[in-house]
Amino acid sequence: MTKRYGHVLAVNDLSFTVPPGQVTGFLGPNGAGKSTTMRMILGLNRPSAGTATIDGRPFSERRAGLRHVGALLDAGDVHPGRNAVAHLSALARGNGLPRRRVRQVLEEVGLAGAARRRVGGFSLGMRQRLGIASALLGDPPVLMFDEPVNGLDPEGVRWVRDLFRRLAAEGRTVLVSSHLMSEMQNTADRLVVVGRGSLIAEETVAEFAARGTRARVTVRTPEPARLAAALTAAGAVAAADGHEALTVTGLPAARVGDLALAHRIPLHELTTRTASLEEAFMELTADQAEYRAGDRR
Numbered sequence: 001m002t003k004r005y006g007h008v009l010a011v012n013d014l015s016f017t018v019p020p021g022q023v024t025g026f027l028g029p030n031g032a033g034k035s036t037t038m039r040m041i042l043g044l045n046r047p048s049a050g051t052a053t054i055d056g057r058p059f060s061e062r063r064a065g066l067r068h069v070g071a072l073l074d075a076g077d078v079h080p081g082r083n084a085v086a087h088l089s090a091l092a093r094g095n096g097l098p099r100r101r102v103r104q105v106l107e108e109v110g111l112a113g114a115a116r117r118r119v120g121g122f123s124l125g126m127r128q129r130l131g132i133a134s135a136l137l138g139d140p141p142v143l144m145f146d147e148p149v150n151g152l153d154p155e156g157v158r159w160v161r162d163l164f165r166r167l168a169a170e171g172r173t174v175l176v177s178s179h180l181m182s183e184m185q186n187t188a189d190r191l192v193v194v195g196r197g198s199l200i201a202e203e204t205v206a207e208f209a210a211r212g213t214r215a216r217v218t219v220r221t222p223e224p225a226r227l228a229a230a231l232t233a234a235g236a237v238a239a240a241d242g243h244e245a246l247t248v249t250g251l252p253a254a255r256v257g258d259l260a261l262a263h264r265i266p267l268h269e270l271t272t273r274t275a276s277l278e279e280a281f282m283e284l285t286a287d288q289a290e291y292r293a294g295d296r297r
C-alpha cells in the first residue's frame, strides 16, 4: 500500500504478511507510518494505491466486524462521560455480540473493579486496558494493537505481553505496533520493521537479531592507552569507553587477551558482547527516524 497526505508520503509501497499463530511486531520510529498502515488495513483510511486483505478479502467486505477483527487504535477514542460497561455494551449491541462478553472482557483486562467509573477519569493505562477489552469483545481470530503498551506500568506491560502470547498460542493472528524494540523483544515472534513509510525488514526476531553489528569486546584495564595501541597495531578498532575500558571490534576476545598478555598489560575484564535487538533496530532505522533530537529539518 501507499498513502500520501498532500506532499507527505506516509506509507511508501509497503507490503508484508501477518501469519496466524504468531505475534508480529510492527516496529518503526515515530512517524514511520504504522498507525496509517493499521488504519488502512481496517478500511478507516483509504490507500492512495494498493490494498490490504484479511483472509483474502478487504475488511470492509467482512460482515462479522468485531467478531472477525478486533483492534485497539487510539485508546483516547472513547466518550469520557461513559463508563466502561456502557462503552463496551454499546459496542456489543452494535455488533450483535452477547452481553455477557462485556463482563468477561472487563475481567480479562483487570477492569472489573472500575466497570462503572466514568472513562473520563481513567488513567492512560486504564484506557489502554479498555481499548484492549474492546478488541477482545468479539473473540476475533485477528487482532491489531497500535502502541498498546503506552501508559502501562511494569505489571501491565507484563500482563499485555502474556496476553498477546496467549492469543497467538490460541492460533490467532496478532499484529502489535511499537516504536520501542525493547517492547517487542520478548513479545514478538516476527518483526515487520518500517522507516519513513517503507519496509526495512520482515523476518523472525532471531533473524533480526543476527543482523546486528559484529560482536564487540569490552575490555577493562588500568592501562587503556597502551592496550589500545597494541590492538590498533594488530588491526582492531579500539574506542575508549569510560575511564578504564575499551570497546574493541575486529578481533575476538581470545586475541585481545593474548595481545594483552604479550604486552604484559593487566586485564580486569574481558567480555564479548553481541549486538542487542535494540542496537540492531537503531542501526537499521538510524536514517529513517523522522524526528530526532538536534534535527533541524
Ligand SMILES: Nc1ncnc2c1ncn2[C@@H]1O[C@H](COP(=O)(O)OP(=O)(O)OP(=O)(O)O)[C@@H](O)[C@H]1O
Residues within 6 Å of the ligand: 005, 008, 009, 010, 011, 028, 029, 030, 031, 032, 033, 034, 035, 036, 037, 179, 290
Ligand atoms: N491525517 C494526516 N494528515 C497529514 N499527515 C498525516 C496524517 N496522518 C499521518 N500523517 C503523517 O504520516 C506520517 C506517518 O504517520 P503515522 O502516524 O502513521 O506514523 P506512526 O509510525 O504511527 O508514528 P507514531 O509512532 O508517532 O504514532 C507522518 O509523517 C505523519 O505526520
